[in-house]
Amino acid sequence: MTVLDDVRRLVGGLSPSPVCDACLTERLQLSARQHANHKARELAGRDSFERLKIECSLCGANKLVILKWRA
Numbered sequence: 093m094t095v096l097d098d099v100r101r102l103v104g105g106l107s108p109s110p111v112c113d114a115c116l117t118e119r120l121q122l123s124a125r126q127h128a129n130h131k132a133r134e135l136a137g138r139d140s141f142e143r144l145k146i147e148c149s150l151c152g153a154n155k156l157v158i159l160k161w162r163a
Contacts, residue, residue, distance in 0.1 A: 109149035
């Protein structure tokens with residue numbers, strides 16, 4: 093399984109709650125936040141995934157997040 097698959101599965105499982113890159117990095121135990129950022133940007137605009145600047149559902153900080161809208 094790839095990091096992209098891991099991000100897709102985590103964000104989809106929390107849907108429609110938004111998740112920031114820092115929380116993705118922590119939850120998936122990634123070595124760098126930039127890796128989470130790259131994969132989140134890759135998902136944005138596909139399959140109901142969207143990037144917005146709003147409050148992260150995990151840490152409560154107002155920052156760039158990814159979320160998946162439920163169909």
